[in-house]
Amino acid sequence: MKKLLITGGAGFIGSHVVRRFVKQYPHYHIYNLDALTYAGNLENIADIEHESNYTFVKGDIRDAEFINNLFSQNDFVGVIHLAAESHVDRSITNPMDFITTNIIGTVNLLNAARESWKGSFDGRRFYHVSTDEVYGSLGSEGFFVETTAYDPQSPYSASKASSDHLVRAYGNTYKLPVVISNCSNNYGPNQFPEKLLPLAINNIVNKRPIPIYGKGENIRDWLYVEDHASAIDTIFHNASLGETYNIGGHNELQNIELIRMLCNLMDEKLGRANGESAKLITFVTDRAGHDLRYAIDASKIAKDLGWKPSLQFPEGLRKTVDWYLSHSEWIQNILSGDYEKYYQKQYQGR
Ligand code: NAD
Ligand code: TYD
Numbered sequence: 001m002k003k004l005l006i007t008g009g010a011g012f013i014g015s016h017v018v019r020r021f022v023k024q025y026p027h028y029h030i031y032n033l034d035a036l037t038y039a040g041n042l043e044n045i046a047d048i049e050h051e052s053n054y055t056f057v058k059g060d061i062r063d064a065e066f067i068n069n070l071f072s073q074n075d076f077v078g079v080i081h082l083a084a085e086s087h088v089d090r091s092i093t094n095p096m097d098f099i100t101t102n103i104i105g106t107v108n109l110l111n112a113a114r115e116s117w118k119g120s121f122d123g124r125r126f127y128h129v130s131t132d133e134v135y136g137s138l139g140s141e142g143f144f145v146e147t148t149a150y151d152p153q154s155p156y157s158a159s160k161a162s163s164d165h166l167v168r169a170y171g172n173t174y175k176l177p178v179v180i181s182n183c184s185n186n187y188g189p190n191q192f193p194e195k196l197l198p199l200a201i202n203n204i205v206n207k208r209p210i211p212i213y214g215k216g217e218n219i220r221d222w223l224y225v226e227d228h229a230s231a232i233d234t235i236f237h238n239a240s241l242g243e244t245y246n247i248g249g250h251n252e253l254q255n256i257e258l259i260r261m262l263c264n265l266m267d268e269k270l271g272r273a274n275g276e277s278a279k280l281i282t283f284v285t286d287r288a289g290h291d292l293r294y295a296i297d298a299s300k301i302a303k304d305l306g307w308k309p310s311l312q313f314p315e316g317l318r319k320t321v322d323w324y325l326s327h328s329e330w331i332q333n334i335l336s337g338d339y340e341k342y343y344q345k346q347y348q349g350r
Contacts, residue, residue, distance in 0.1 A: 001029040001053065005076045007061060007109065008083030010034040012191045013129070015044035016229040017080060022048045024233070029053045031074065034083060035060040038338060043330060044190045061105030064112075071116035078125040080236060081109055084160070087194050088133075089346060091156035092288055102159035103166070110170045121177045127236050128167040128180045132221070132246065133157035135182070137291035144182070145297045146244045153289050171242050179239045181231065183247040184296045187316065188225030189323040193334060194342065200259055201324045202331055204266045204277045211347055214286035216256030219293040223249030224316035227309040234307045245305070248296025251313045256281075261314075265321055284350040 004025075009018035009032030018032050034040045036058060048054055059066050061083050083105065085091065085098045110126065117124050135144040136151030150165075152158040164180055171178035191198045200210045231247045239245060253261075263277035270277075301307045311319075324331065 001027060002077040003031060003074050004028045005031045005033060005070075005074070005079045007033045007079070007081045008040075010036055010040035010042055010044055010056075011082065011086070012039070012044075012188075013186055013225055013228055014082040015041075015190050016188070016225050017082065017232055018045055018054075019048055020226075020229045020233060021080075022051050022054045026053055029055065031055050031057055031070075031076070033057045033059055033061070033070070037085075038342075039086065039192050041190070041192075041334070043333065061108055062100050064108045067108045067112045068115065071112040076113075076116070077123060078127065078236065079109060079113055080127045080129065080232065081106065082129045084163075085156070087192075088154045088156045089194070089287065091154055091159070093345075095155035095159075098155050098159040102156075103162045106163040107166055110166065110176065114170065114174055114176055117176075121175060124177050125236065125241070126167070126170075126176055126178045127232070128164065128178065129232065130164050130180055130182045131157065131160050132182050132184050132248070132294050132296055133291065134161040134164055135294075138293040138295055140293065143295045143297035144246060146182075146246055146300055153291055157291075177241045179235060179241065180244045181235050181247050182244065182296075183228055183231070184221035184223050184249055184294055186225045186228050187222050188320050189327070190330075191225070193331065193339070194346075196255065196258075197262070197320065198324060200262055201266070201321060202335075204263065204280060205270070205325070207280065209282035210259060210263075210277075210280045211282055211284045211350065212255060212259060213284060213290060215283065216254060216259065216281075217292075218255050218290060219252050219295065220255070220258075221248045221295050222251045222253060222258070222313060222316075223247065223309060224311045224319070227311060230310070231301065231307050234305050235301070238305050243304075245301040246296045246298055247301060247307075248298040249309050249313070250296075250298065251309075252293075252295050253313075261317065262321070265317060269321055269325060284347065
């Protein structure tokens with residue numbers, strides 16, 4: 001069996017990627033490496049934990065010795081690297097975690113792969129999963145393409161941009177067989193409720209204010225998480241080495257439009273009067289340096305690799321809401337941790 005290392009597989013997107021690979025590719029043995037930070041949750045992948053082609057490894061990508069040992073003990077054919085600090089607001093209050101995990105952690109993995117694969121890079125692949133936020137902020141027109149110049153604006157996006165540069169540098173300098181993708185905002189089951197959609201769903205259920213930063217005019221391009229996992233699968237198996245692909249949902253919405261759609265759906269699902277949930281919308285102090293608009297031109301991946309998103313947004317939103325409403329235990333387990341402390345610090349007095 002071929003050993004494949006997936007990092008960050010206890011997080012939101014990583015858990016969908018791990019599940020997909022464990023189920024669809026019995027000839028791979030999937031090693032899921034995750035430090036189980038606040039965002040890592042083994043419940044996200046409880047359904048596959050006993051599969052014979054799956055092993056969970058608790059470990060920190062910041063620990064170079066640990067990573068080197070892992071690679072010397074296992075002959076990985078590939079790495080799909082998703083482990084990261086991923087929340088912009090946390091990067092504003094605590095940038096150093098983003099520098100150490102997203103930059104140094106990525107370099108530790110690159111060094112270990114380079115050392116372990118030095119006999120031959122044939123058949124190997126180091127796939128770095130990144131974000132469209134590295135391109136910075138768009139005005140009301142235009143799209144990010146793969147050649148758009150990097151212009152990151154938050155500590156999070158700057159740390160991801162740095163890691164992308166280092167991955168490309170290892171490809172160029174050492175001929176490490178790398179590929180990169182930059183994806184738009186994901187939504188779907190298992191997303192930690194610090195991000196807009198699950199936070200709003202949880203607050204609506206509990207009749208708490210829904211905090212909208214600024215005027216809610218910022219635009220994001222939303223992609224259902226399983227579609228991101230399918231794009232990652234396509235790129236991992238079919239992209240030429242050294243390539244970069246943008247992944248997006250062709251689904252731009254202003255935050256306020258998105259939240260109004262969500263409120264209507266939540267009224268329907270919770271049997272509340274029409275307009276009840278929208279009363280919870282509360283405009284709060286804007287995020288510092290808040291990027292106005294992200295929008296992906298995903299024509300390269302469609303043309304080269306034949307990938308397109310499978311779900312339209314209204315259907316994806318319904319699936320997402322249904323999942324959160326039928327997994328109240330998953331939410332409760334998160335809320336019982338440090339979440340309330342984080343929430344008070346982030347939103348009090350805004
Ligand atoms: P997440 O925060 O939900 O999960 C991150 C996972 O990484 C967690 O399981 C966490 O425990 C693990 N992790 C964090 N630091 C670690 C460390 N030092 N060592 C080992 N494991 C560590 O993030 P996500 O939203 O699933 O994002 C996954 C990846 O996709 C990230 O690289 C992110 O930049 C990228 N991405 C995310 C989005 C999005 O909309 N969420 C969009 C594009 C790209
Ligand atoms: P988020 O889910 O944090 O993703 P990102 O910042 O990576 O795009 O935020 C999505 C959008 O929603 C972004 O424009 C910030 C905004 N937002 C709010 O208005 N209120 C909130 O409480 C949060 C978490 C985000």
